[in-house]
Amino acid sequence: MTTGQRSTDLSLGTATSWWRRLLLFARRLFSSPTSAIGATITLLFILVAILGPFIAPYGANEIIASDARQPPSSTHWFGTDNLGRDVFSRVLLGAGEILLLAGLGTLLAVIAGTLLGLLAGYRGGIFDEVIMRVFDSLLALPALLLALLLLGTVGRSQNSVLIVIFVVYTPIVARVVRSVVLAVKSQGFVEAARLIGESQAYILLREIMPSVLPTLSVESALRFSYAIFLVASLGFLGVGVQPPSPNWGLMVKEARTYASQIPWAIIFPAAAISIVVIGINLLADGMKRVLQATGNE
Amino acid sequence: MDKFGNAPILDINQLTVAYQHGDVWLEAVREVSLRINSGEIYGLVGESGSGKTTLIMAVMRYLGEKGGICSGEILLQDTNLLELNEAEMRKVWGKAITLVPQNPLSSLNPSMRIGDQLAETLHHQLGLESGAARQRSIEWLDRVRLPDPERTANQYPHQISGGMQQRVLIAMALCTEPQLLVLDEPTSNLDVTTQAVILDLINDLMHDRDTAVLYVTHNLGVVAQVCDRVAVMYASELVEDAATQDLFSKPLHPYTQGLIDSLPQLGDTKDSIQLRTIRGQIPAIGKGPPGCIFRTRCPIAIEICETRPPLIPAGKSRSSRCHRWSEIEEGTISAKQLSHNGESQRSSPFRESPTLEVDELKVHFPLRRSFGEWVRREPGKKVRAVDGVDLEITPNRTLGLVGESGSGKTTIARAVMGLVGKSEGSIDLLTLPLPDKLSQRELETLRLLQMVFQNPEGALNPYLTVGESLRRPLLRLLNLSKIEADAKVATLMQAVQLPHEYAERLPGHLSGGELQRVAIARAFASNPELLVLDEPVSSLDVSVQAAILNLISELQSDHQSSLLFISHDLAVVSYVADQISVIYLGTLMEVSEPGELFNAPHHPYTEALLAAIPLPDPSLRSAPIHLQGDIPNPVDHPGGCPFHTRCPRYLGEICATQSPPWQIDDKTGKRIYCHIPLEELKELQFEMKSPRPANTD
Numbered sequence: 001m002t003t004g005q006r007s008t009d010l011s012l013g014t015a016t017s018w019w020r021r022l023l024l025f026a027r028r029l030f031s032s033p034t035s036a037i038g039a040t041i042t043l044l045f046i047l048v049a050i051l052g053p054f055i056a057p058y059g060a061n062e063i064i065a066s067d068a069r070q071p072p073s074s075t076h077w078f079g080t081d082n083l084g085r086d087v088f089s090r091v092l093l094g095a096g097e098i099l100l101l102a103g104l105g106t107l108l109a110v111i112a113g114t115l116l117g118l119l120a121g122y123r124g125g126i127f128d129e130v131i132m133r134v135f136d137s138l139l140a141l142p143a144l145l146l147a148l149l150l151l152g153t154v155g156r157s158q159n160s161v162l163i164v165i166f167v168v169y170t171p172i173v174a175r176v177v178r179s180v181v182l183a184v185k186s187q188g189f190v191e192a193a194r195l196i197g198e199s200q201a202y203i204l205l206r207e208i209m210p211s212v213l214p215t216l217s218v219e220s221a222l223r224f225s226y227a228i229f230l231v232a233s234l235g236f237l238g239v240g241v242q243p244p245s246p247n248w249g250l251m252v253k254e255a256r257t258y259a260s261q262i263p264w265a266i267i268f269p270a271a272a273i274s275i276v277v278i279g280i281n282l283l284a285d286g287m288k289r290v291l292q293a294t295g296n297e
Numbered sequence: 298m299d300k301f302g303n304a305p306i307l308d309i310n311q312l313t314v315a316y317q318h319g320d321v322w323l324e325a326v327r328e329v330s331l332r333i334n335s336g337e338i339y340g341l342v343g344e345s346g347s348g349k350t351t352l353i354m355a356v357m358r359y360l361g362e363k364g365g366i367c368s369g370e371i372l373l374q375d376t377n378l379l380e381l382n383e384a385e386m387r388k389v390w391g392k393a394i395t396l397v398p399q400n401p402l403s404s405l406n407p408s409m410r411i412g413d414q415l416a417e418t419l420h421h422q423l424g425l426e427s428g429a430a431r432q433r434s435i436e437w438l439d440r441v442r443l444p445d446p447e448r449t450a451n452q453y454p455h456q457i458s459g460g461m462q463q464r465v466l467i468a469m470a471l472c473t474e475p476q477l478l479v480l481d482e483p484t485s486n487l488d489v490t491t492q493a494v495i496l497d498l499i500n501d502l503m504h505d506r507d508t509a510v511l512y513v514t515h516n517l518g519v520v521a522q523v524c525d526r527v528a529v530m531y532a533s534e535l536v537e538d539a540a541t542q543d544l545f546s547k548p549l550h551p552y553t554q555g556l557i558d559s560l561p562q563l564g565d566t567k568d569s570i571q572l573r574t575i576r577g578q579i580p581a582i583g584k585g586p587p588g589c590i591f592r593t594r595c596p597i598a599i600e601i602c603e604t605r606p607p608l609i610p611a612g613k614s615r616s617s618r619c620h621r622w623s624e625i626e627e628g629t630i631s632a633k634q635l636s637h638n639g640e641s642q643r644s645s646p647f648r649e650s651p652t653l654e655v656d657e658l659k660v661h662f663p664l665r666r667s668f669g670e671w672v673r674r675e676p677g678k679k680v681r682a683v684d685g686v687d688l689e690i691t692p693n694r695t696l697g698l699v700g701e702s703g704s705g706k707t708t709i710a711r712a713v714m715g716l717v718g719k720s721e722g723s724i725d726l727l728t729l730p731l732p733d734k735l736s737q738r739e740l741e742t743l744r745l746l747q748m749v750f751q752n753p754e755g756a757l758n759p760y761l762t763v764g765e766s767l768r769r770p771l772l773r774l775l776n777l778s779k780i781e782a783d784a785k786v787a788t789l790m791q792a793v794q795l796p797h798e799y800a801e802r803l804p805g806h807l808s809g810g811e812l813q814r815v816a817i818a819r820a821f822a823s824n825p826e827l828l829v830l831d832e833p834v835s836s837l838d839v840s841v842q843a844a845i846l847n848l849i850s851e852l853q854s855d856h857q858s859s860l861l862f863i864s865h866d867l868a869v870v871s872y873v874a875d876q877i878s879v880i881y882l883g884t885l886m887e888v889s890e891p892g893e894l895f896n897a898p899h900h901p902y903t904e905a906l907l908a909a910i911p912l913p914d915p916s917l918r919s920a921p922i923h924l925q926g927d928i929p930n931p932v933d934h935p936g937g938c939p940f941h942t943r944c945p946r947y948l949g950e951i952c953a954t955q956s957p958p959w960q961i962d963d964k965t966g967k968r969i970y971c972h973i974p975l976e977e978l979k980e981l982q983f984e985m986k987s988p989r990p991a992n993t994d
Binding site: 187188191 | 747751760
């Protein structure tokens, strides 16, 4: 092999090796039935969220007056609610909103939590002490209570739900990241980086961050599933997203009064919530297993 | 039966043990035979991965799910251990066979008093009533020379030191009068002075006992000091088996010869001799070459070595797994590995001012004040890790800093590097004062000052390739472009004798010795004036250690750097250093040239250290000077001379109250921190010759 060929191989090598690592990760994930189910459910719901507006047979708030309170049938797969809205369409259309709100909220919490966790763990001292004590006091309150408190002050809207997710989950992510940083920062390679005068940002992002990533990705998946549950719960309590939005929690709340007459209007949105939360949890478990096995190699 | 009519206690016959790895079985022990007679201490030596642990686990029938015994037999007197079921084995464990493990603390129940644990063993194994068991356990604690057995019996394991815990375990293992005692690296985690006491204890306790002892270790010095017979294992095979005296005076297998040559002897210096190394590395389990397992690393391999040699009886009661043992014995060939270059010529320093000057350095760590102290407005307590140390390193020279754990040697290194702040004193690099904090030091200062860490696994980022780790100091400290840096990485890899394709690998795919080479390459990358090495070889196997020490000396003379070399191993330090400072409890005790280290007068602490080192020469079994007790907690710093609480030459009042003077010996140039006049010390201490085994050259 000539040198020229060798270098092309190498430049390709990095690209293919990422692709191969991803494939290897996927293959290992699908090797266990539970995590395969989890991954499939999660992918399916993301697909529904994206394609929902195109495949839903009716609009979210389209009232078919003649067909109110219909049981599931070939025209209305999940039946209709007491106002005559198609439950199947509403579940499909609701997926986008709930995944987007929960996803965006989790993303913000993960970014802020990671930065604060990295800094608190690495710098220590007063900075760490102040941040962690504030987070402790936030964590002392049950998540839902904290959410109700916040919504009472910032008002009820989609943006407030985002803020709630952000405030509730940032401390949790920060604590997890900080614990990994504490274990890594006394290792020789971090001290070696300090000894060649690397900046704090470089040490945090290039030296420490790779060790945090496996734990962080599992934690993010878990937070995402809890965030979905939180959005649905707030909808159910009537303090989050407001009607007539097709929020799954809100749908359960609205149909609750007529539970004995139109049980399908409760069962289907409730099932959607549980299935997606269980699916993402299974996926997170699988990711943890695969990442630990890879780490041990 | 052997010729003395003794039946062996343990008789292992052609034992093969394998582990399941995926679909294949890999042999971790291959056709090993050995016999241990009653009252015999049998040493089993090997580097990590040689299969010695698997062998003892097989004897204990404790291999785990993935391990299995493929063939062979293990006889304990008349019982075939391989035919026993688990219930029957349970009766053997703890009674007929007992084990003293490497890590004593994890083998003791942390929530039970020591006396109760011993009594429980006695009750369970010998059926003693609780009163009698209690009485007997205190007798045993006394027999293993614990200073106050009654008190120790009432303590919990964490309240006593590692050396004392190991003595408790020895008592526990011996109290049932076992037929076979297995000692698995019992002193590897202990300091050298503590180790000497334990070895002495083992020697004495076993003296008139019928128990057969299997002593597993990687330390040739320990073997020479305690064992009657030695077997050497290499890559799953037993390669040589001989009486200790014979093995050390004339090894008949090239691997044994290589192991003995790899050890720096006390008195060797890098200017007088280059350490011989064994080329290559130990093959992974199941990956050895066909034929003789050592063939690919052997300096005298010939065609016949492609067939596997049996364990050949070589003279009376010894055997070697080498086709050419008789030629080695007759001396017609030499199995000594050639050292790969001649004497290193070292230029005289062209700059007289010291590279590093440390003056009255103190590093104290304050402890949080207790509530009582806060109320009484007392000052908080401090850990006095380093308590007034002077060091000076001249250009292109090496200062060796020796001390046991807790002596403050690592803290000095970290203070010099700026990783901990100093409390008092000054540190000057090239006559300019070094700022305390790393962030206040300029890039150029950082370039001049680099460090190699003790644990090679943690020293490299597991997520960055070796090349990326090496490139970083070049980009930052030398301002090279990416292309220049890549070229320099290739040169560095070559300098530390690693193949260049390793640059693309992640640290997880490298062995400990290879990782340490990368770490050394990274430290030398910026061409530093001063390199601090904190125990760079203590976690490595003997043969790897020799190669790394040679590499460090070579790079030092290429780069003209000064070194601060920190170690607990006097032999290693005296090999690499031009000057040795002995430190105890944050204070220097003695400063000496390595060549004069063995000549009296010594500081009493150095004397104890020297006497405690197990020499790899069975003819030099010395009665060590025992140090009583443990190194004191640096919070309760003893006044006067810090060594007075353990000093075997304690004078009285003056040692406990007054700081000793630095005395300078005119003849040897040694500086000694002691109240005893040098003339008197010299008379007390017999002249220690620098011990070199008879077989060398």
